[in-house]
Amino acid sequence: MMIEQPLAHDDIIDHASLQKRLKTPICLDESIHSLEDARKAIEMGSCGIINIKVGRVGGLTEARRIHDYCVEKEIPVWCGGMLESGIGRAHNVAITTLPGFTLPGDTAASSRYWERDLIEPEVTVTNGVIHVPEKAGIGYEPNRELIEQFTLYSETFRAS
Ligand SMILES: [Mg+2]
Numbered sequence: 001m002m003i004e005q006p007l008a009h010d011d012i013i014d015h016a017s018l019q020k021r022l023k024t025p026i027c028l029d030e031s032i033h034s035l036e037d038a039r040k041a042i043e044m045g046s047c048g049i050i051n052i053k054v055g056r057v058g059g060l061t062e063a064r065r066i067h068d069y070c071v072e073k074e075i076p077v078w079c080g081g082m083l084e085s086g087i088g089r090a091h092n093v094a095i096t097t098l099p100g101f102t103l104p105g106d107t108a109a110s111s112r113y114w115e116r117d118l119i120e121p122e123v124t125v126t127n128g129v130i131h132v133p134e135k136a137g138i139g140y141e142p143n144r145e146l147i148e149q150f151t152l153y154s155e156t157f158r159a160s
Contacts, residue, residue, distance in 0.1 A: 001103070002027040002049050012037075015046035025049045029080060033057055035065040042073050049103065051080040054091050063095055071100040078103035086110050086119030090138035093123060097132055104128075118143050118150075 002025045007014050009030035019026045025048025032038050032050055034057060041047050050070055054063045070077045079096045081089070092107045109125040110117035117123070119140035123130060133139030 001025075004051065005029040005031065012041045012044055012046040015041070016044040019045055019047060027051050027078075029053070030056075032066065034062055035069055038066045038069055042070070042075055048075065050075055050077045052077050052095070052101075053080045053082055054095060055082045055084070055088065056080075060091060060095060064098070067095070067098050067100045076100070076102045079105035079107060081106050081108070083113060085114070086117035086123060086140060087138065087142060089117070089123050090119060090140045093130055093132055094139060116143075116146060118147055 003022070004027040006026065007018065012028070012031055015026055015028065015031065026046065027049035028041055028047040029051040031041060031046070032052070038050060041050075050066065052063050052066055054060060057063050057066060067077055077100050079092050079101055081092060084092065089107060089110065092105065095101070096105050096107065107123070107130060109130075110119070110122035111124075114122075119138075120143050121140065123140075
């Protein structure tokens with residue numbers, strides 16, 4: 001289906017040369033930190049697919065911008081994970097409901113990585129499918145008791 005990030009993270013030029021010689025689409029992952037990176041990579045023909053990681057691109061707003069641009073350019077995207085706790089996982093579940101996420105993501109069940117996840121309910125996978133909660137916000141409740149239990153240090157900041 002694709003070859004993911006075969007060359008260096010900061011090299012969209014050689015990825016473009018390689019993509020020209022391959023039928024298999026190159027998927028860029030580490031090369032894409034922003035909409036600007038996506039635009040340059042796509043304009044140069046460096047990839048046929050992009051892996052959008054919410055954490056890698058700095059949050060949901062930039063992830064959404066990259067997604068919208070890729071839809072416009074007919075570049076399929078999928079959502080990669082960075083071993084998030086349930087809170088990050090919930091964001092991944094939400095963003096993958098956008099129409100450009102046409103390739104399977106690698107968001108797994110909470111139980112794949114955690115004895116107990118930090119959200120209620122935990123993310124579960126049934127026959128390869130994650131049910132998307134319809135509640136507002138991230139769709140899951142942070143388990144504050146568990147977060148407190150695992151917190152080593154905290155500091156409170158107040159606006160002056
Ligand atoms: Mg990767």
